Amino acid sequence: MSQSGVIMEFVHRRRRGAELFLLVLALAVGVGAYAAVGLGVDEEVPADIIGYGGWLAALVVVAHVVVRFVAPYADPVLLPVVAALNGLGLAVIRRLDLAEDTTFARQQLTWMTVGVALFVLTLLLLRDHRxxxxxxxxxxxxxxxLLLLPLVPGIGTDINGAQIWIHAGPFSFQPGEIAKLLLVVTFAGYLVLHRDALALAGRRVLFVDLPRGRDLGPILLMWLVSLGVLVFETDLGSSLLFFGLFLIMLYVSTERAGWLIVGTVLFLAGAMAAYRVESHVQVRVDTWLHPFDYYSDASGGKSFQLVESMFGMGWGGLLGRGLGLGMPDRIPRAESDFIMGAIGEELGLTGMIAVILLYGLIVERAFRASLICRDGFGKLVAVGLGGVVALQVFVVIGGVTRLIPLTGLTTPFLSYGGSSLVANWVLVALLLRISDHARRPAPMLVTDDEADMETTQVVKMA
Known part of the structure; x- marks a missing residue:
């Protein structure tokens, strides 16, 4: 502060106009892709383009208006990026519907409506993330x-070899999608309280301070929970997600590289044990290493989905065949597990890179909100939510491109699935709430200089 009592402080602009402009571009991506699908498959613009585009625009405008009034300082990039991804996902699912005579796109639009409704409710009800x-x-x-519910007889359902679904009347739901958001809150609250103890250094090995033995309890417990999810629910993807999420938040909280070493050792030990004990994991690893050996009918076609996706992406090349001009319906369940394979075939490597960059923007904006957030809890929640998106995208795209074994997770905002879509819209609402709190101007200060009260002036900088 200067002698005149003026405090120089950077104040973020609201940038809602920029958000609206970006939302128009996002709608152009979604509606344009939908029109391109109709032109590619039927050589004409879909007859329902006005109704579809109007409903999509209405959802986006409602979300924007709510953000404008209840979170005016929120990050202006997050909502448009999510809208673009969701619109593109709807168009690709519609393309698969036309090839397979299904109605998944209509159902996905319904789930998007539910997701936006919960997005709005989250922002209206949660005025302070703390x-x-x-x-x-x-x-x-x-x-x-929620993680145990799929194991309850009569409620839990085994779908495609994974016991991760529950049935409630005509609807099925994946409770693990909601559990990941709750775990972010739990990890953040716990680490804020116990950060100092967990940050204490133990024995030093090769220039790295390992944690103390007495502090290994939390990471061991999370490791056992992750193994339990893998063994009892046969859900490799969620197991990796939960343990990786805790490890990321633990490292960010303590700034101790020793936790990464301990976590890596535990992960490798768990992976080896799972490979030897779980036949499901063995199949995933074997089809990853030797996909063409398991492609034929003689082997049950265990890698048929993966190999067809590889063929499609190879056929798509750099620029793709064009929306509606490929054959992504050859990939089983392409609308959920392998939607990136369908995008790679019809939009090419360029389209896949564009999608990855959009996900990168979500993660970058989450980490930026964490950096400028004024409270430790908010910092960790933002890191955790960004970590959830980063981990999901890495393991899904890594599996589709054969970088790592397949895990069974869905691609956020793109893949068909109500549980994932609704949970991810709530995730974005939490990020916007944290960024709004972080970007708001600090309360005006008043200084007392030799009994003369001076009103503090806040100099706004663009």
Whole structure:
């Protein structure tokens, strides 16, 4: 502060106009892709383009208006990026519907409506993200209950070899998608309280301070929970996601590289044990290493999905065949597990890179919100939410491109699936709430200089 009592402070602009402009571009991507699908398949613009485009625009405008009034300082990039990804996903699912005579795109648009409704409710009801810290252990208990629900007889359902679904009347739901958000809140609240103890250094090995033995309890517990998800629910993707999420947040909280070493050792030990014990994991690894050996009918076609996706991406090349001009329907369940394979075939490597860059923007904006957030809990929640997106995208695209074994996770905002889409819209609402709090001007300060009260002036900088 200068002698005149003026405080120089950077104040973020609201940037809602920029958000609206970017949303128009996002709508152009979604509606344009939908029109391109109709032109590619039927050589004419879809007859329902006005109704579809109007409903998509209405959802996006409602989300924008709510953000404008209840979170005016929120990040202006997040919502347009999510809208573009969701619109592109709807168009690709519609393209697969036309080839397979299904109605997944209509159902996905319904789930998007539910997701936007919960997005709005989250922003309206949660005016301060710090309130969530009060529910640290309640969130953990709720997450544990949700993870156990698929194992309850009569409720849980085995779909495609994974016991991760529950049935409620005519609807099926994947509770692990909600559990990941609750676990972010639990991990953040716990690490804020115990950061100092977990950051203490133990024995030093090769220039790295390993954690103390007495502090290994939390990471061992999370390791066992992840193994339990893998063994009892046969869900490799969620197991990797939960353990990786905790490890990322633990490292960011303590800034100790020793935790990464301990986590890596535990991960490798768990992976080796799972490979030897779980036949499901063995199949995933074997088809990853030797996909063409398991492609034929003689082997049951265990790698048929992966190999067809590789053929399609190879056929798509750099620029792709064009929306509606490829044959992505040859890939089984392309609308969910392998939607990136369909995008690679019809939009090429260029389209895949564009999608990855959009995901990179979401993660970057989450980390930026974490950097400027004023409270430790908000910092960790933002890091955790960004980490959830980063981990999901890495393991999904890594599996489709054969960088790592397949895990069974869905691609956020692109893949067909109500559970994932709804949970990810709530995730974005939480990120916007944190960024709004972080970007708001600090409360005006008043200084007392030798009994003369001077009103503090805040100099706004663009």
């Amino acid at each position: 309130v969530l810290q009060r529910f640290t252990y309640t969130s953990g208990l709720a997450a544990l209950i």
